[in-house]
Amino acid sequence: MQKKVLVGAVLSAILASWFFPGLGGSQGGDQFLDGIGETALVARYVLGGNAEDSSRNNFHASLRGSGGAFVEDSRFGRALELSGNGSYVQLPGQALAGEDTISVAGWLYLPTGASGPFFDFGQSPSMRMLAGVTSASLRASVVSGGASRETAAAAVPVNQWIHVAVVLDPARRVLTTYLDGARVGQAADVAATAVQLISQTSGDANRLYLGRSQDAAAPTLQGRLRDFRIYRVALTDAQVATIYRNAAGGQSGGRRGAPPQPVISTAAIPRESPLASRVDRVPDIDAVTSVGHLPRLPREIPAVYKNGASGPKVRVIWPAPKDNTQVAKPGTYTVTGTVPGTPFKPTATVTVTPAGKPAAAPARALEPFALGRVVLNQDTKGRDTQFIKNRDKFIRVLAETNPDNFLYNFRDAFGQPQPAGTKQLGGWDNQTTRLRGHASGHYLSAIAQAYASTTYDEALRANFLKKMNYLIDTLYDLSQKSGKPATEGGPFNAEPTAVPPGSGRAGYDSNLRAGAIRTDYWNWGRGFISAYPPDQFIMLERGATYGTQDTQIWAPYYTLHKILAGLLDCYEVGGNRKALEIAQGMGAWAYARLSAVPPGTRIAMWSRYIAGEYGGMNEVMARLYRLTRDRQFLECAKLFDNVNVFFGNAAHDHGLAKNVDTIRGKHANQHIPQITGALETFRDAGELPYYLIADNFWDIATNDYMYSIGGVAGARNPNNAECFPAEPDSLWENGFASGGQNETCCTYNLLKLDRQLFMFDQSAKFMDHYEIGLYNHILASVAEETPANTYHVPLNPGAQKRFGNPDMSGFSCCNGTALESNTKLQDSIYFRSADDKTLYVNLFVPSTLNWSERKVVVKQQTDFPYADTTRLVLEGGGAFDIRIRVPRWAARGVFVKINGREQAVKAGPGSYLTLRRTWRTADTIDLRIPFHFYLVPVVDQPNVASIFYGPVLLAAEESAPRTDWRQVTLDAGDIGKSIAGDPATLRFSIEGVPFKPFYETYGRHSVYQHVTLK
């Protein structure tokens, strides 16, 4: 057994390095096609036998008109042949919604004398982007209203395959054409962006054609097409050449190539820190750790400034070893850090002490309040806050949703009829998407939370209760069918480990097409519930990778986590007992299967890019144990240990548990929920390493990988915007990806981790991050009028947020977590100590808390952040402590009055102040925390920074895409002297450029600026 496992591990290591040379610490898998991360790919039509989109977005196209056919082809095996007599391909109209930049690349074969449109994307002959061949010449053009820009004609050879690429780059205002990887034409002064050409309000208004023109009278294409791709980034010359060369040379995808250059020019930005000339020296430090554990070295050190002047602490970047050999034995060693933008190199002398008695495991000292106990209020001027606005956008549309739409894929999987009026969801829940069901899981959580939260409106509450009970009743009935005979005496298989392949199939596959999906639920084992058959779970165990072929899968346990979390929310938050029963059945199914999988196979599964992404399965399993005390669920939680990340290797030598950074280059959102799961496992099992995994991860992620909005990922190297950069403290070097930056799910999950860690350790740093991420990413991720929301929030200058899913009909992962975020915005304003002796006030949001355990009501009245004050008014009384967060940004002090009388409080920034007394009804606490302007620079580029006012990130409003970083000059002594405006509206200007809160920004923005201090 041992030997077999080892061989498997070695083999997969060899395979990984074969397919993904040079990947280093990042993950393999289907994430790089021709060196370009899949987050940049909108759609890919291979056209080798059907018009399906083989990207994960599943924007399947249709072959229309007559005469088009997939034919044998000597070069590609098979290709699409269009007749020139009216046949063409039509893409779904919503495929390009929200895209600013569009590149296309594909293969075209024209017989002698043939011509026609290659592609034509737009709304009408006067609003479009197109390319085509006439008289053996290729031209591309952009037509916007009266204006038209066209590239010069390029001669096209006939009777041979040619590779054609067209790049619309609005930031550089150019439209470029390529033939066989070489640039052949470019039009300048192109004013239109894709957002203008494509209707953003109606997918039906868009006509996205291959081989056909918007102009109805124009002839269709005569010729062959193959491997047509659409990207949301401006492909570079080198990337177009690579795509061509790889296909021409017969190489398949997977090669990563060199990290791309920065997408926005950095030419004008110096590397020297503004502090460099003022600092005299940066002192060396000492640190202590115990054997095996890498020390946690301070990221900031107080510097000594010249002439005795005072100044801020300086940021130090320390080496981040990939294992713990440095601390293998007791003794001392030194490491040398760098202070970015300065010549200073402080050293840390680390003393490694023998492993003593293990530290005591921290206890969970706090509890949250039930959602219905905290109600969001208007501010003191009677205005809806951004919290209320966003909540209501979601509540309004959620209330109108048809639960049958969210049950469609479940009924489809179990071969059950659909009630009249049911519509299948789109996006990642369409018929063939292997992630289908994920949105239904988020929806279950959202409905439960909406039910629990709408204590302010009985009609809404009744609506959500009815929906929740209907959803659970239906899922319960389906789950009861699994593993039992469909008709009396019929065949069945009750064993989760003995699920046979579908009838007439040789093995397991992920074919979910209508008519092909297996629906033999009687064979699936007792308790099974999902929106597709069990095959993907089984294929994962057998080594299936992530992808869109029938032999590939898309994260079955990720989807299951959403469903189980939804069920547990319906039980814990919504009080529905049947929901718990469904979760227990499926939890037992998962445990039965995974407990039979050898440890080495599990390690390989959970390390597999996306395929092995399991969301927070360990979290729901630990939670299920807590709710049922059934030991198998806690065992099951541990079967999800991502051993390589948590413990370094199978021998548990290092990993996050010993403060080794094992997340570099990893897919961020694949791993963050696993960490929350480790913490939940600790909560039940009490085993310290699980706590250390979470605590060390938080420290590494928020210090070494975080952007100013509180989010992470956005890697340029590896070239996948959903990954952590290849090295810590290297956002400038390896981050700021093109196209996308901070995945909104990641921040949703980080906030969850903040909150859970704070229950164990009441350090203000956790809620400080919570505030930053809540205001500047979660609140900032929702459209102005609808619940449409962001996937990646772009942080490059001149970028624009893309909001999707306004009507809750087609979900990405982030559209799913947005349902959850916006139905529980009030959940972390207050916590209570488990013994009800202390109230924690974490956030300054107008709200009413009903602390029923103490018969105390607390009303928080404030205009925060449009004012720097808040007031707490009590009803009821008693002797208890009130602990109020003094934010990290509160450098100008904090001022407290109780019943109008000034209190002497000692509390520095980044702490909690404690007010202890016997409280009475009508007692008031007034708090003032003066705001000031400050910079949050990029760690490895101190001249690029975000501007904050209190907790609020101020973004520059932009009128057009940019090719450079916006430069602002600020007063070196007090940057506020260079900023004009009104704190009561949070509208400011710097050198005439308007700035406003990022959470109120719906147009183009620059989150980071190139800052010069004068």
Ligand SMILES: [Zn+2]
């Ligand atoms: Zn997401």
